[in-house]
Structures are given as structure tokens and as C-alpha cells.
Amino acid sequence: MSLLDIKQIHGGYGGMNILNGVDLTADRDEIVVIIGPNGAGKSTLLKAAFGMLKINDGTMTFDGEDITHLRPDQLVGKGISYVPQERNVFPSMTVLENLEMGAYLRKDDYSRQMEWIFELFPRLAERRKQQAGLMSGGERQMVAMGRALMLEPKLLLLDEPTAGLSPLFIDQTFEQVKAINKTGVGILMVEQNARQALHIADRGYVLTTGRNRITDTGANLLANEEVSEVFLGG
Known part of the structure; x- marks a missing residue:
């Protein structure tokens, strides 16, 4: 059983779905990275996992408990922490x-x-x-x-943690993410520096238009020609 298990989530704002049936899992010993083009629903998926938007369909469980419609303050109490961009x-x-x-x-x-x-x-x-x-x-x-x-969360959600940082701070941030994960904290991260993020990822999800496009290990996504050409700049 995964720590976080998201199944066929549909949700968004103002009655409009931005997420259109996303599946995702994350465990305590994993660094999981979400990449994709602008507007793919990456940050929206993190906000859904933290109870910040309405879920219209699908389910989310955390540590075996249904959290689909819980508020952020309730999720913090369950062991989920969120760092916005x-x-x-x-x-x-x-x-x-x-x-x-x-x-x-x-x-x-x-x-x-x-x-x-x-x-x-x-x-x-x-x-x-x-x-x-x-x-x-x-x-x-x-x-x-x-x-x-x-x-002392079980799962840390990070939305673009290296956005706008200098190369030195980018490298430091990735090293700190790895150090945090080694203490038993699961990491679910949206990241614009996709190539570097996949280098430390156990698993990666490529989203497009609010849907799963490709899911694989970080290493396999780096080696995938389509991912490299379309999402990593060749």
C-alpha cells in the first residue's frame, strides 16, 4: 500500500476541471517528481493533494485513509506538509x-x-x-x-522549489531534498528543472492537459527519447 494513492482525480476551479483523471502514488522512501509543460496541471495536482481545490471525481488515500475531501489543516494533522512556490x-x-x-x-x-x-x-x-x-x-x-x-511530516509537497534560484542554490536544494528523503520523509515535487529533478527521482510523472502522459523511473524518463526531446529540451 502506497503512502499517497491518487486514483482518477478530476478537479479544478469554478466548476472547470484542470485535472482530468490523474493517477499517482508516492511512498515514504521515494522522491517522486512531476514534470510537464506549462498548464499541464502539475501545481494543481499538488494543491489537490493538499486539499486546496474541489475534487469532482476520483479518490485520494493517505496512509490507508480516505483524504479526498479533507481540508489543508486536517491534512497537516495527518502528516502532509506543503511548500508553495x-x-x-x-x-x-x-x-x-x-x-x-x-x-x-x-x-x-x-x-x-x-x-x-x-x-x-x-x-x-x-x-x-x-x-x-x-x-x-x-x-x-x-x-x-x-x-x-x-x-515531522510523513510526506513533503514541494511546488517548484528551485524556481528563480541561482545555480548554486539549485544544486543545494536538490541535495537537501535527498537528505530529507533519507530520513524517511516522502517527497512529491513539481519542478521546472526537470532534468536535474529526474536525476534524483525514484519515479517521475509526465503530465499533459491534466492527464498522465508517461510514468516511469527517473532514470528511464531521462533515457526516453520523447521525454528528452519534448520535455527536457533535447
């Missing part, structure tokens, strides 16, 4: 305050998790008293990911 930090708060906001549901001592996040992102430890809004794009992404990890 934009507006993903509290800019007027310090790094430390942002991380503490991520632990708002916790009633126990979360100091050990905080220290692990500082080990994973040493720059955040150095700048824990700095306002998040004054940091670079790559540093803000670290803050957002760190805050999402404060609840």
Missing part, C-alpha cells in the same frame, strides 16, 4: 519565528527537530535572528522547507 515565508518574522510557526500544532518539545533543521540548513542557524523577508530567494526557500518540516 511563492509567498512561502512570513517576511516580517525572523527565521526562528518562522520555524516556530511551523510547529504550531505541536504540544511536545520540538527543540530536537529544530536543531536537526539547523543542521540540514546551516545558513538558517547562522541567520536565525534575521527577518526572512530580507533574505535571498534561496535562503527563503530554506526557511519555507524548514518550517514545513517542523511538524
